[in-house]
Amino acid sequence: MNPLNHVGESKCSDDPYDRVTNPNGVIQLGIAENRLAMDLVKEWISDNVKASLIDSDISHLVPYHSMDGLLELKMALAAFMGQVMLESISLDPSQMIITSGATSAIETLSFCLADPGDAVLIPSPYYIGYDKNLKWRAGVEIIPVPCRSIDNFRLSISSLELAYNQAKKRGIKVRAIFLSNPSNPVGNLIDRYTMHELLDFVTEKNIHLVSDEVFAGSNHGTGEFVSIADVAHTEGFDKSRVHIIYGLSKILSLPGFRIGVICSFNENVLQTAKKYARFFSVSVPTQRLLVSMLSDVNFALKYIEIKKKRLRRMYELFVEGLEQLGINCFPSSAGYYCWVDMNNLMRSNNEKGELELWDKLLTISKINVTPGSECRCVEPGWFRICFTTITEDDIPVVMERIKRITENNKG
Amino acid sequence: MNPLNHVGESKCSDDPYDRVTNPNGVIQLGIAENRLAMDLVKEWISDNVKASLIDSDISHLVPYHSMDGLLELKMALAAFMGQVMLESISLDPSQMIITSGATSAIETLSFCLADPGDAVLIPSPYYIGYDKNLKWRAGVEIIPVPCRSIDNFRLSISSLELAYNQAKKRGIKVRAIFLSNPSNPVGNLIDRYTMHELLDFVTEKNIHLVSDEVFAGSNHGTGEFVSIADVAHTEGFDKSRVHIIYGLSKILSLPGFRIGVICSFNENVLQTAKKYARFFSVSVPTQRLLVSMLSDVNFALKYIEIKKKRLRRMYELFVEGLEQLGINCFPSSAGYYCWVDMNNLMRSNNEKGELELWDKLLTISKINVTPGSECRCVEPGWFRICFTTITEDDIPVVMERIKRITENNKG
Numbered sequence: 001m002n003p004l005n006h007v008g009e010s011k012c013s014d015d016p017y018d019r020v021t022n023p024n025g026v027i028q029l030g031i032a033e034n035r036l037a038m039d040l041v042k043e044w045i046s047d048n049v050k051a052s053l054i055d056s057d058i059s060h061l062v063p064y065h066s067m068d069g070l071l072e073l074k075m076a077l078a079a080f081m082g083q084v085m086l087e088s089i090s091l092d093p094s095q096m097i098i099t100s101g102a103t104s105a106i107e108t109l110s111f112c113l114a115d116p117g118d119a120v121l122i123p124s125p126y127y128i129g130y131d132k133n134l135k136w137r138a139g140v141e142i143i144p145v146p147c148r149s150i151d152n153f154r155l156s157i158s159s160l161e162l163a164y165n166q167a168k169k170r171g172i173k174v175r176a177i178f179l180s181n182p183s184n185p186v187g188n189l190i191d192r193y194t195m196h197e198l199l200d201f202v203t204e205k206n207i208h209l210v211s212d213e214v215f216a217g218s219n220h221g222t223g224e225f226v227s228i229a230d231v232a233h234t235e236g237f238d239k240s241r242v243h244i245i246y247g248l249s250k251i252l253s254l255p256g257f258r259i260g261v262i263c264s265f266n267e268n269v270l271q272t273a274k275k276y277a278r279f280f281s282v283s284v285p286t287q288r289l290l291v292s293m294l295s296d297v298n299f300a301l302k303y304i305e306i307k308k309k310r311l312r313r314m315y316e317l318f319v320e321g322l323e324q325l326g327i328n329c330f331p332s333s334a335g336y337y338c339w340v341d342m343n344n345l346m347r348s349n350n351e352k353g354e355l356e357l358w359d360k361l362l363t364i365s366k367i368n369v370t371p372g373s374e375c376r377c378v379e380p381g382w383f384r385i386c387f388t389t390i391t392e393d394d395i396p397v398v399m400e401r402i403k404r405i406t407e408n409n410k411g
Numbered sequence: 412m413n414p415l416n417h418v419g420e421s422k423c424s425d426d427p428y429d430r431v432t433n434p435n436g437v438i439q440l441g442i443a444e445n446r447l448a449m450d451l452v453k454e455w456i457s458d459n460v461k462a463s464l465i466d467s468d469i470s471h472l473v474p475y476h477s478m479d480g481l482l483e484l485k486m487a488l489a490a491f492m493g494q495v496m497l498e499s500i501s502l503d504p505s506q507m508i509i510t511s512g513a514t515s516a517i518e519t520l521s522f523c524l525a526d527p528g529d530a531v532l533i534p535s536p537y538y539i540g541y542d543k544n545l546k547w548r549a550g551v552e553i554i555p556v557p558c559r560s561i562d563n564f565r566l567s568i569s570s571l572e573l574a575y576n577q578a579k580k581r582g583i584k585v586r587a588i589f590l591s592n593p594s595n596p597v598g599n600l601i602d603r604y605t606m607h608e609l610l611d612f613v614t615e616k617n618i619h620l621v622s623d624e625v626f627a628g629s630n631h632g633t634g635e636f637v638s639i640a641d642v643a644h645t646e647g648f649d650k651s652r653v654h655i656i657y658g659l660s661k662i663l664s665l666p667g668f669r670i671g672v673i674c675s676f677n678e679n680v681l682q683t684a685k686k687y688a689r690f691f692s693v694s695v696p697t698q699r700l701l702v703s704m705l706s707d708v709n710f711a712l713k714y715i716e717i718k719k720k721r722l723r724r725m726y727e728l729f730v731e732g733l734e735q736l737g738i739n740c741f742p743s744s745a746g747y748y749c750w751v752d753m754n755n756l757m758r759s760n761n762e763k764g765e766l767e768l769w770d771k772l773l774t775i776s777k778i779n780v781t782p783g784s785e786c787r788c789v790e791p792g793w794f795r796i797c798f799t800t801i802t803e804d805d806i807p808v809v810m811e812r813i814k815r816i817t818e819n820n821k822g
Binding site: 031033035038039041042045046049050053054058059061062063064065100101103104107111116129132133136137138249253254255256257258259275276278279280281282283284285286289 | 442444446449450452453456457460461464465469470472473474475476511512514515518522527540543544547548549664665666667668669670686687689690691692693694695696697700
């Protein structure tokens with residue numbers, strides 16, 4: 001599965017770029033990891049680890065605990081998410097389940113909402129991890145619902161309708177729509193109007209809506225992020241169809257902490273996910289550390305502000321750098337990546353041409369990126385390039401390396 | 412599922428016993444959690460958390476990492492397990508997968524070794540969690556293989572053979588034997604001879620052997636614990652059929668840390684479990700803390716020695732206390748529990764009588780224990796009573812409370 005992805009990862013780990021010690025190494029631009037504000041986390045841990053771990057009662061760290069997460073952590077998370085999303089939503093800790101990263105949150109919802117062989121609709125291009133998270137163990141099939149550049153990669157209800165009806169004709173039970181908002185890999189946002197349409201659609205079809213909002217708080221553009229949690233509260237909708245995924249890997253840039261969250265308005269789903277929590281329970285010391293960190297309002301506010309500033313600057317510099325090479329990006333609003341149109345650098349306008357270019361980027365430019373075809377994009381030539389794993393000083397290096405290909409193409 | 416268990420747990424959390432603040436509360440003797448040496452862990456954390464978390468490079472804590480566990484942790488665990496088991500085995504870090512507690516290790520092996528609807532043979536009485544861990548999501552059926560008091564609850568190959576053949580006749584595919592050694596709930600050990608028989612059996616039937624050894628290092632009696640890892644190395648056996656489960660919840664009494672380990676000699680199983688690790692990955696700060704703790708040889712040796720001493724003393728005092736009430740225990744060699752014969756306190760010699768007594772123990776004696784029928788024991792009257800959740804001073808309290816029933820019965 002994802003053999004290309006595997007090749008790229010291997011090259012990155014075998015020969016990792018470092019500005020000082022390995023300036024000719026492979027630059028990892030294939031992982032949506034935000035290292036731009038890691039210094040703030042480091043500082044906080046240095047200052048606070050003693051109070052949050054040592055000074056607490058040992059019986060709060062070591063014994064068995066509620067498998068679906070400490071209530072204190074759920075409360076701290078709910079408050080923090082409110083700050084990140086500018087109070088646009090208010091989450092109820094009793095409707096939250098803590099998971100081992102968003103990955104296990106997605107798998108758990110697959111187990112809760114579908115039986116093996118059932119399917120979910122996912123607007124494409126989509127995050128490549130969904131294939132693994134839904135299919136591998138839960139056995140849930142993915143039906144991609146193509147979004148196109150001509151529509152600014154916006155999801156249309158008519159495409160959903162088409163995909164749903166085709167599945168039904170083939171005797172496949174569609175159980176839910178899974179989508180990411182802010183979208184990964186495109187970086188666009190779903191507006192309120194579309195959300196209302198989506199809620200009407202799932203109500204009409206008697207299915208569920210899962211909104212993966214792990215990139216909430218990664219806005220760098222002008223669009224306003226709205227959580228489905230906000231819209232689902234509108235009178236007349238059956239909230240019990242709506243399930244949201246959050247996590248701290250993106251918002252707080254702590255992927256190594258493995259914290260995901262399921263928020264659901266469905267009592268049955270919550271009960272089932274709570275039972276399953278024994279399979280992905282998060283260690284208590286990590287939870288205690290995060291209770292302290294998230295409850296430190298000064299830290300949280302400072303972190304959010306500084307991260308936003310740095311993120312916006314990196315995005316603008318990166319897009320500008322690409323534009324100077326004649327490469328255009330989709331005008332995204334959020335995310336730690338650009339959605340880049342490199343069609344004009346390809347020798348043939350098809351998947352083969354795209355993968356050829358991907359290989360050149362890895363071997364000639366020595367940068368690892370994600371080709372759109374891995375994200376089930378129906379148009380060849382799009383690439384997801386992450387820009388938050390590097391520093392500002394690395395941007396000219398990346399651009400120089402991409403130039404090796406653009407210049408070569410001219411010649 | 413396990414409604415009794417749920418009732419008992421609720422009573423314990425609603426009205427928990429505390430010698431000083433709530434001396435009439437419910438005493439939790441239903442969880443195999445060892446609190447006897449928690450003071451040593453507390454001391455170590457106080458002294459070392461700074462060095463293991465703050466002083467390490469932030470890029471070792473925060474970013475994505477290998478999902479199946481840090482190599483440093485696997486190495487430290489292999490060395491620690493060698494010490495616990497007196498060097499009787501040597502584990503290879505490349506054959507280890509770190510999981511979110513032994514629970515997810517068991518589930519993962521179920522997914523790796525069987526398809527939904529397939530079955531495994533499990534000697535009964537067995538740990539009640541197996542039902543959840545194998546059936547809930549992996550869909551694997553359990554065929555209990557009864558062990559009886561007349562055989563000292565030892566597994567016989569003829570019972571295995573019988574259960575296997577019956578399953579085959581019913582068209583059920585048996586994929587493996589799962590067993591616990593030291594056994595939970597009985598506390599006996601599997602000897603080398605039986606292990607050889609088991610390996611012959613799984614070879615002949617072309618199935619697998621999963622040995623759950625989470626209670627390794629909990630010896631308090633005279634028997635010698637032998638890991639299947641040791642025996643599997645014997646020439647002539649196909650090691651690739653053997654998979655072992657370890658964890659730190661019992662050995663190091665750190666259930667809140669959620670550390671389980673799969674050790675397998677099967678390359679396919681390791682590859683699959685490594686892929687699945689994305690669903691149960693352990694947070695890096697916890698792993699870093701444990702790398703330091705387990706690598707501290709002085710701490711490890713001191714911990715093992717003191718824990719053993721305290722465990723043995725508690726076991727002896729507890730068994731003695733019960734004997735003074737006319738209640739006999741199975742002569743176990745290991746574990747944090749006694750396997751107690753209370754048949755003579757029951758009004759009827761059947762499951763109903765057992766559950767009536769269980770209810771009396773909960774409501775009259777206010778102690779929560781596990782009835783044998785929940786562990787699929789075929790003989791009524793046996794109970795698993797854990798003695799490591801309390802202190803030495805609590806033992807007379809427990810005995811006084813059980814006396815309420817023994818006295819009542821006499822009257």
